[in-house]
Amino acid sequence: MRLLHTSDWHLGRSLHRVNMLAAQAEFIGRLVATVRERAVDAVVVSGDVYDRAVPPLAAVELFDDALHRLADLGVPTVMISGNHDSARRLGVGAGLIGRAGIHLRTEPSAAGTPVVLADAHGEVAFYGLPYLEPALVKDEFGVEKAGHEAVLAAAMDRVRADLATRATGTRSVVLAHAFVTGGEPSDSERDITVGGVAAVPAGVFDGVDYVALGHLHGCQTLTDRVRYSGSPLPYSFSEAGHRKSMWLVDLDADGSVGAERVDCPVPRPLARIRGTLEDLLADPEHARHEESWVEATLTDPVRPADPMARLTERFPHTLSLVFDPDRTEDDPDVSYARRLAGRSDQQIAEDFVAHVRGAGPDDHEQGVLRDAFDAVRADETVREVAR
Numbered sequence: 001m002r003l004l005h006t007s008d009w010h011l012g013r014s015l016h017r018v019n020m021l022a023a024q025a026e027f028i029g030r031l032v033a034t035v036r037e038r039a040v041d042a043v044v045v046s047g048d049v050y051d052r053a054v055p056p057l058a059a060v061e062l063f064d065d066a067l068h069r070l071a072d073l074g075v076p077t078v079m080i081s082g083n084h085d086s087a088r089r090l091g092v093g094a095g096l097i098g099r100a101g102i103h104l105r106t107e108p109s110a111a112g113t114p115v116v117l118a119d120a121h122g123e124v125a126f127y128g129l130p131y132l133e134p135a136l137v138k139d140e141f142g143v144e145k146a147g148h149e150a151v152l153a154a155a156m157d158r159v160r161a162d163l164a165t166r167a168t169g170t171r172s173v174v175l176a177h178a179f180v181t182g183g184e185p186s187d188s189e190r191d192i193t194v195g196g197v198a199a200v201p202a203g204v205f206d207g208v209d210y211v212a213l214g215h216l217h218g219c220q221t222l223t224d225r226v227r228y229s230g231s232p233l234p235y236s237f238s239e240a241g242h243r244k245s246m247w248l249v250d251l252d253a254d255g256s257v258g259a260e261r262v263d264c265p266v267p268r269p270l271a272r273i274r275g276t277l278e279d280l281l282a283d284p285e286h287a288r289h290e291e292s293w294v295e296a297t298l299t300d301p302v303r304p305a306d307p308m309a310r311l312t313e314r315f316p317h318t319l320s321l322v323f324d325p326d327r328t329e330d331d332p333d334v335s336y337a338r339r340l341a342g343r344s345d346q347q348i349a350e351d352f353v354a355h356v357r358g359a360g361p362d363d364h365e366q367g368v369l370r371d372a373f374d375a376v377r378a379d380e381t382v383r384e385v386a387r
Contacts, residue, residue: 001119003173004035005247007214008045008231010084012059014158015293016319021058022232023267027232028066030265031246035075036250042117042124043075046214046229047082047131047177049090071100078115081106081130082177082214104131105175108137112158114172121253124171125158127208129216131177132178135374146374160207171255174260180204183216183228190237202226211248219245225257232264237295237320242271268293268317269304274324277304280312295320345373358359371372 005153008028010343014020035043050059052202070077081103082088105128114125122383132155134146141154156174162170179185181199202222205211211226217239219230229247234240245261249287252258271289273280274297294315298307303323311318341352349369363370 001041001117001121001124001251002039003170003210003212003247003249003251003296004031004038004040005046005212005227005229005249006031006043006044006232007177007212007229008048008082008217008237009045010048010051010231010233011062012055013051013235015233015235017364018293018319020235021062021263022061023233025062025065025309026265026267028069031066031232032069032073034246034248034262035070035073037387040075040248041119042126042357043070043077044126044173044212045077045079046212047080048084048214049079049230050085051081053089054084058128067097067102069101074101076101076103076115076117078103078105078126078128078130078173078175080104080175080177080214083338085131085135087130093240103128106142108110108132108155111155112162114162115160119326119344122169123169124173125163125166126173127162129159129174129176148178148198149204152176152200153204156207157354163207171251173210173251174205174208175212175214176205177214180213180222180226182222182229183213183220184218186217186236186242187238188217188231188234189215199342203343210249210251210257212249219247219261220243221259224259224343226346233266234270237270237272237293240272240295271295272297273315274299276300277310281310286314290315292317294318295322297322297324299324299326301325346370358363 009024011024025341034040034093044343049063087106091104108130110125117124117126134148134151138146139149140367141151143150143154149270158172163170170353175367178200179198181201207225209225212234213226216228217231218228220228227247230242232244234242234244244264244266246264248262249256249258269292271292272295273286273289275307277298277300280296294317296311296318308321346369350361350366
């Protein structure tokens, strides 16, 4: 069975001030063409279809168009909700839409109920695990302490239990939206940290033939059977080095996996350039970036006059301007930034307690701080879902 694995469409999202809807429509066209031209048997979309819980009308219309075009091809599609989606809104009409071969999986309680498709070699069970917010689903899965690994492991227990009831030789595919250990994040994914740990080990997915992951925006292979497709378009300059693509996956009769990357159309490349304003305007090395979307970091010791206007004369698609003056090692701003670099909210709070009191928090106080941060994140998630 040949699968096309994609995720993180983020319909309705912009890149800085650039509306990406036309580029998203072009991607949908490439996806449909790939399904038709490469004899794809099923499409899997691993979450973050939309960029926010209440998407703009134009994004909903594009999604509707994508569903109709996929249904017209007669190729089944399995789709889950991600942490940016409103699971309830995305899942409206799922039963009716399923009759057209578009299978929306947005309910955590259905984790162990697969979409079953068949080819010449037998059945393939597709299990959709939508984004599982630990604080909201821990009771559904009967876990004592909310955490990403605990709820995902419980969901996978249901998958393996159902798979054990099926005929010998039944192949299996899991769609999941999560941060799996070994994956490389970018700046454009929303933080899903709860309980101090966002990442879950890839071993959670043991026992299935292929795991189609969503959430991280870079295309990545964690193992031959566990892959991220990444987002089809760039949504931050941290993705400047990404090759945007989908996975074309061949699932053989014995469950072995072969995979090929299919490139997605990107309107123009991204470039990050750094230096003084005069150097950026004069250096011939930057000529290759003149038609790129540009993030320019200026290192001038004093902020120059009209930097954006001057930059756009050479780089008309400059979207982001950052000031990072070159400083000496004894500059207080350098030492402060260095102390904070790479530290979590929890660690910064603990350092503050130590600075004010003269001693860091004990184990109980660390737990109080952790619970406070988790409560804030959970509350933000509940408000987003309720919108």
